[in-house]
Amino acid sequence: MAIDIELSRVAFSNTHGEDSPYFAGWKAYDENPYHEADNQSGVIQMGLAENQVSFDLLEKYLEDHPEASTWGVGAPGFRENALFQDYQGLESFRQAMANFMEKIRGGRATFDPDRIVLTAGATAANELLTFILADPGDALLVPTPYYPGFDRDLRWRTGVKIAPIYCYSSNNFQVTPEALEAAYEHAVSMNLNVRGVLITNPSNPLGSTVQRSILEMILEFAVRKNIHLVSDEIYSGSTFVSSEFISIAEILQNRGYNNVEKERVHIVYSLSKDLGLPGFRVGTIYSYNDKVVTAARRMSSFTLISSQTQHLLACMLSNKEFTENYIKTNRERLSKRYETIIVGLKKAGIECLRGNAGLFCWMNLSPLLDEPTRKGELALWKIILNEVRLNISPGSSCHCLEPGWFRVCFANMSEQTLGVALERIHKFMEQRKNLQ
């Protein structure tokens, strides 16, 4: 009997992208999730970039430091902390974040806590920056392949478009000056106003860091076109060897914090991947541009972090011993996992892109495709989901132009489960070989 009352365009748009295979695979997993003991034939989730390899370190910290999770209740300063709610964010937390970010970069860059703006997750940070740097209808250049969530986070409510910078396996999917120029020119020819470049470094889904020369090239391009440069460094702490990650902050520092360069640079970070705490909803925007910091701070009122969480993390991240040990151990464990999966895949006859960071590897299954097209890729993806019962992410959902690449996550499960997944892949590849 209810009249069908109208909702907004945003409400009905499908820019949220939840109808894509990336999310369809999740549904399949939800319906039949693998469990070591209870459901050994279930779907193994390899499409979720979550870091579960270092929970024990977090556990131990919380056990040893109950004052962190009890919010310091009973201790002096509790009332002040607990009553605090300001979009500036707890100073001790911003300080701790700045220190943590510096540690991750091996001290090769410094961060000013007053330039840190807190958001409820990197998802919100990316959307906020897009609102701030671009007007509706404008475009951001983003190298492919990219995180499928960007289609939603950068475009949905902002009305901003993504102009892809196409990258190819011939040079390990690195951004080239030609590709960058071509993407820019193409956007301009479509009457789009390009406002910035957004890179993810280390890259998702590639699982590799961006080379210094390429970072410099992109920075100089941004200066030449007078546009912004956003560097999503959410996987910076997940680089297997610390020195291989070069942050845009380091580049700016080496070049003397040149005003013309730094005022257009903004870094996104979060604790969801490096610290394995996506449920805490902690993200940050770090900007060298005062206006952006001011605007972001005010707009962060729509996406604040609870003061309880800020307090807990302030305690944790200002503990030198904990952070140094965590960063080092986390890197080692991820590196080890990575080796395990690469070796396992190689044994099964599968090649991956050489990676050095992140929670996933970029796997090449193009030899297995019935046809070298998106259709062929999705057909293979369905087989892997339904027969091998592994949820992996097809490259087409990451806008990869070359069909047959898949992102496979390895850090969101136990070593044992990873072993099971590799066995299944091995079996599957054997079967395919025998059929031929």
Place this chain on the structure above:
Amino acid sequence: MRLVVPLQGVVQGRGGLIFGSLIPCALFYFLQLYLKRHRSPRNPPSPSASLQNLAEMNRTSSRSNLLSRGSIGPARISSLATSISKPNDSPYYIGLDKVSEDPYDRFGNPDGVIQLGLSENRLCFDLIEKWMLENLTDSIRGRDGDDLSISGIASYQPLDGTMELKMAMAGFMSHVIGGAVSFEPSQMVLTAGATPAIETLCFCLADHGNAFLVPTPYYPGFDRDMKWRTGVELIPVHCRSTDNFTLSISVLDQAFNQTRKRGTKIRGILLSNPANPVGNLLSREILCDLLDFAREKNIHIISDEIFAGSIYGNEEFVSIADVLDSEDFDKSRVHIVYGLSKDLSLPGFLVGVIYSLNDNVLVAARKLTRFSSISAPTQKLLVSMLSDARFIKEYMETNKKRIRNMRDLFVSGLEGLGIRCADSSAGLYCWANMSKLIPSYGEKGELELWDKLLNVAKINVTPGSACHCIEPGWFRCCFTTLDEEDIPLVMERIRKATDSRAS
């Protein structure tokens, strides 16, 4: 000398002396103009940035080639960001800034600015602290079963809130309105505070350029929360002191028609019930009339009931959910916003609720919560606290008593200064009529008084104009961030500042 020859000709011709003197002057003037124009650099957007940039160019000359023609200034930010980053121009925000620069503290900073501009409730903080001391030992890692691991809360949670918290909130909301309605957890979407709840609803119900009707005076924050990123317009529907700022359907209708005439589409009505800043309640009759109106015009109703737990008067609070339940109204057009920050003395908790029986709205809102989800440890803590029925009952009763007490003390303090307040039964503030104290009857006079109160008396109150009140001289004073002992000081400061004006 080149100039002289033609001049001679002019001087000797018609016009003579006059031209002879005018022309050199004119030529001199134009010469000056020419020199001036070509002396200053090309006009960049922000002079200081460009000067800095020029200095940088000299220092890093090898990179100067990178700067293309005309792009000396920094990369532009969006128009939205430009307007947001401007210095605060609303008294509401200016006052808040002033307090954070120089906050009053009875011992540490007795001459600081006293905060009466933030409707937060600190009166029962001691109860919260006591509860946490007794209960908060390991609630992060949980004692349910043998799952002591952090992985339970560290991992991705449902972005619109855990079912446990939704259930706890449903129970709490029901308790708050005296059990008159039971709320269904599956019709809820949780957000990090009421601010994103309102904005999210707005994104779901309206397109850029559409409008909502809002009774005045209204909470100044709506001008940001509802408009900034959504591009929605707020149309004031003026209420007057003659009937204690009660909403009139005919005035609403007028506003609706006027707005429609100029081609703007109205998507809904935004109600605050209990009202902020007045603190009065919407009667059952008016709610029914509003529902009829909404159906007739085919628009939505957003009912912000965030102060439902702050009722201290004897009047009965009627939630719009109650009216929907008991009468045969179309449930798909009503959406309730709620939050914990006002009731639970802990603004930092950040829990907002969108409650709707419209499944399309819920589906869309749910997807949008990824941008403003509540932190998992906080969800866990709140489930624990809200499920402690004994504590909640005691807390809410004590809270009501203390709000009532503070209100009575504050309002009588104001009455002692000849300042009367509007009738109110709820909220953390009173709506004071200081029209007799303003130098001139109008917005200008009101702002002069506000400025004097802020900078001379050093108390931060919110002037009616910031709330779009059509009658000048009204001020919102929040009293729940005060201690009882501070009230005489507040009154003293007001008296001094306003007496000196008279003399």
